[in-house]
Amino acid sequence: MDATTAPLHWSKTRPPPTLLARIFDNKAVLIIACLLPAVGLLSVFLTYPLGLGIYLAFTDTTIGRRGAFVGFENFEYLLTDPIFWNAVFFSVFYTSIATIGKFGLGLWLALLLNQHMPFKSIIRAIILLPWIVPTVLSAIAFWWMFDPQFSIISYVFVDVLGWRETNINFLGSEWPARFSLIGANIWRGIPFVAISLLAGLQTISPSLYEAALLDGASPWQRFRFITFPMLLPILAIVMTFSIIFTFTDFQLVYAITRGGPVNSTHLLATLAFQRGIPGGELGEGAAIAVSMIPFLVFATLFSYYALARRKWQQGEGND
């Protein structure tokens, strides 16, 4: 075949585009077609449950009975409910203290793990263990550790060291129970923070530290002016996630205290479940769950704007 004639021949015989091809040549149609699966998935798995939850919060639906629209009645009741306010307080307290604990210890651990040390990989893998173990399993372990009669901590203090005469009643009164749960949450959350921050630490160029050393910077100054600012973007993201995970925690509290003693350790998530499912008040449970949204939005915006949106990240120097 003559090489010069072949393209002409092919060009002339090309069939006209089909209707389908012409439709998909349209940019708007193509965009819609590509977005549709994602929009569909989001609608089914995110918008619908969220919308249903918000709808239920404005009804008096109970388990086994369709409810009627009651406006803000559920929210008005919650405003007068001391147990709800107790859950609000503890959710904020739990999240604040646990987050501070997790980030303090997590950052310290990340800095340690970032040093050159023997068996570094094995140690890093071990550090991840609390994060890998299913939450309910670790909750049951803590439940045993906090048991009023059989706690290993009490055993060590009372029978081994002789520092106390009686067992510690970890879960039997308000504040010890709250701090016991916070301790369990910190233990469980540290690996996530530590490994995430370690990843951030490893992106910092060693040349910055070398330059600082030449300038005679102390370890604290190197941390203050290099490590911390460079770590801030990832810190903001990890903190945002950590706050959300901690504020919406359910398994640890439900498995260890079920919200007791006398409702003092209910988080909004556990109270929503308690009222909605065992208590049968689906509308009230949904209202409690919906009331978590403003807190989560605030926490997210705070950590995002306060920590992530700094001018230096856009090359305009640190504010």
Added chain:
Amino acid sequence: MNVTRRQAAVLGAGTLLATEAGAQAIQAANVPTPNWRIENGATLRMLRPVRFVQPDEEVFRANCARFTAATGVQVRVDFVGWEDINQQTAVTGNTGAGPDLIIGFGDAPHVYADKLVEVTDVAAYLGAKYGGWKRLAERYGKRHGTNNWIGIPFGASGGPLVWRKSAVNEAGFQTIPDDHAGYLRLCQALKRINKPPGFALGNAVGDGNGFANWLIWSFGGKLVNDDGSVGINSRETVAALNYLKELYATFVPGTIAWGDISNNRAYASNELFLTSNGVSLYFSLKNDPATAAIAADTEHTLLPKGLASTSPMAGLTLNGMVFRHSRFPNAAKALLAFLMEAEQYDPWLQANLGYWAQPLNAYGNSAVWRSDPKVSIFRDTMDTAFYNGYSGPITEGTAAANADYVMVQMCASVASGQATPEAAAREAERRAARFFRRRG
């Protein structure tokens, strides 16, 4: 397929041979088996709480297999955790899909009354054949104020006092006093000799609710008045809570954090010498050589009557429900009746070692109640006048208040010093009123 009277008689005769001893003990009237016209191609799926002892599950499955052999109806039984059964029943009730039958706890049929098939014919047949239903069975099985049965009670687990004879004797008592003052003196004496009592005051489904109910009922208090109104904020309740302050001082530490198994563990490890529990504690002690001596020293006694006319103890009741969404309601009814027949029920009752007590009078003659003198006290569990929501109608509200631990938390808040008896009673009234606001 139909289960005819002839088939039922043949089936009954066959199984009688297999359980001759048991069947001889159970008196059954000559009542014809109703002809439930089993739907063509019927299959059934049932949910029930997980076994307490292994033979419970084995005998239950075997009984269902016998139903399949007799009728051709395949039966699938799923055993789920005690905490999960309420959640799964809620999903089934709300979605109108899922198992055909669920064996739930206590007041579950009253929560889902509108979603259930009426089983009055099953109850009437069984009652006529087996000497009538016990008081608690009628209370939980029938829709309030009617003779319409919405559940078939399978049995109830009692929670009497479990105590160490040696400790009580050492404290200067031969047995458990029946009055409040004497009982308090016993508990104080036990505390003095460092062999304390202890009762769950945490969010414990069985033991926590059991203790709180006993305390309030034994002083004449009640969550619900006869007319269905909330009656917890009363002089009687405040008196009970004042008594609790003194009683709690004698408890082993940690009871406010206790779940349902905490007292079992403490009792088995010689930390606790008087509590209330089902027969499970005794059998676990008896069957373990390491704790057999504790079992030998253990006694069961009804909870102190206090000001009540009989010991205020409400059994944790199993209730069989047939859901309206089932395509095979007749097959489901036939299965419920079949499982309650002596040939199936008595072996199952015996397999449970007394953990479940019968809802039908005839089963009071079961060999299980003669198997161990320390078990016989559980036999009459379902004769009690007390139930969740006593003394009003059982409603969704009583179920919700029980599930939300309204009574338990009222007691715990006083015991822990967080609230005065008056304030705790007011708070319990506020919570209960929420649950009862639109429920009759």
